[in-house]
Amino acid sequence: MAEKKEHAAPTGAFWSGAITFGLVSIQVDLYSAHRPKTAALRMVDRSGTVLHRRYFCPRDHKPIEAEEIVRGYEVEEGRYILVSDEELEALEPEKSREIDLRSFVEVGELDPVSFQHAYFLVPAGTVNKAYRLLAEIMERSGRAGIATFVMREREHLVAIIAEGGILRAETLRFADEIRTPEAVGLPPLEKAPAEMIRQLQQEIQKLSSREFDQRLLGDRHAQELLDLVQRKLKAGEDVVAKPAEAEAEGAEIIDLMEIIKSRFSAGKKGAA
Numbered sequence: 034m035a036e037k038k039e040h041a042a043p044t045g046a047f048w049s050g051a052i053t054f055g056l057v058s059i060q061v062d063l064y065s066a067h068r069p070k071t072a073a074l075r076m077v078d079r080s081g082t083v084l085h086r087r088y089f090c091p092r093d094h095k096p097i098e099a100e101e102i103v104r105g106y107e108v109e110e111g112r113y114i115l116v117s118d119e120e121l122e123a124l125e126p127e128k129s130r131e132i133d134l135r136s137f138v139e140v141g142e143l144d145p146v147s148f149q150h151a152y153f154l155v156p157a158g159t160v161n162k163a164y165r166l167l168a169e170i171m172e173r174s175g176r177a178g179i180a181t182f183v184m185r186e187r188e189h190l191v192a193i194i195a196e197g198g199i200l201r202a203e204t205l206r207f208a209d210e211i212r213t214p215e216a217v218g219l220p221p222l223e224k225a226p227a228e229m230i231r232q233l234q235q236e237i238q239k240l241s242s243r244e245f246d247q248r249l250l251g252d253r254h255a256q257e258l259l260d261l262v263q264r265k266l267k268a269g270e271d272v273v274a275k276p277a278e279a280e281a282e283g284a285e286i287i288d289l290m291e292i293i294k295s296r297f298s299a300g301k302k303g304a305a
Contacts, residue, residue, distance in 0.1 A: 048184050049157060050130035052167070052193070052200075059156070059163045061132070063184075064289055066151035066201065072255035072262075081273035125186045132182040132202075134193070140177045143192055147205045153289060154193065154200040156296045164200070165297070171195035199293065 046062035053059075076084045088097040104121070105113030132154075156164040171178065171193075178193035180202075191202045225233075265271055 046155070048182075050132060050182065052132045052134055052154070052178075052180070054134035054178075057163065057167075059167060060158050061154040061164070061200070062157045063202070064153045064155060064292075066153050070252070070255060072252070072258040074258075077273070079273070081275045083275070126183050126188040129183045132180045132191070132193075134178045134180040136179050137171070137174075137176040138179060140175050140194060143177060143194075143203075146211060148192075149204040149206050152202045152204070153293075154202050155289070155293050158296075161296055165198065168195040168198050168200050171200075172198070 046064055048063035049061070050063075051058045051060050078084060088102060089095070090097050104116050104118075106116060107113050172195035177195075180191050180193055181188055182191065183189070190205045190207065192205055194201050194203060
């Protein structure tokens with residue numbers, strides 16, 4: 034089985050704009066820091082045809098066409114307020130190409146439970162002095178930037194964090210999306226016996242390590258699934274194939290680190 038290469042969206046960076054605050058404006062491109070799982074399964078029939086999902090009405094026992102579907106907000110069980118596409122469009126924020134940096138806070142103030150999705154902010158164009166300087170100052174001071182920007186018709190709140198000279202944007206969940214310990218029914222804290230405390234401390238000490246073992250990040254289940262697929266492929270077992278289809282136009286393989294290096298290299302030449 035050929036090794037899968039890392040694929041990005043056909044358009045490369047799926048958002049481009051500028052980090053702005055005061056008189057500062059730094060052009061950046063946005064890339065996702067995540068990629069799809071390497072061992073993803075598709076829903077197919079016995080002949081290998083990829084299946085598609087459709088909405089189904091349980092009352093009339095029939096599929097629903099797209100033009101019959103409307104959105105509704107449930108105000109109480111069984112009662113909905115219908116909201117039209119036009120009304121939703123009227124609520125969309127004004128389109129912008131700016132990451133509006135509002136404030137700087139200590140990185141330690143950020144609660145990881147608020148992090149939703151990570152992105153890399155890559156310097157755009159050939160000049161990246163301002164980008165490098167901002168990343169260096171933020172990393173040295175241990176501060177993160179809190180900003181807002183509009184992407185896909187929605188305003189996002191993000192924390193911009195500098196690590197290793199690179200800026201990363203973490204979209205943050207809003208307060209109403211986060212559950213509290215009380216909401217999940219955690220019992221009240223009780224003082225543990227001294228003997229239990231000593232035992233736990235000893236066990237923690239036994240497992241303490243000076244560095245995080247990166248091998249723990251390996252997806253064992255995904256590897257086992259790939260091994261299973263490899264064995265069945267070699268044996269010619271359960272192999273089905275639909276007629277070949279043309280590759281999506283414009284698809285490209287993107288090496289994010291090469292992009293960052295090339296931008297920095299171009300910036301050096303432009304500054305010479």
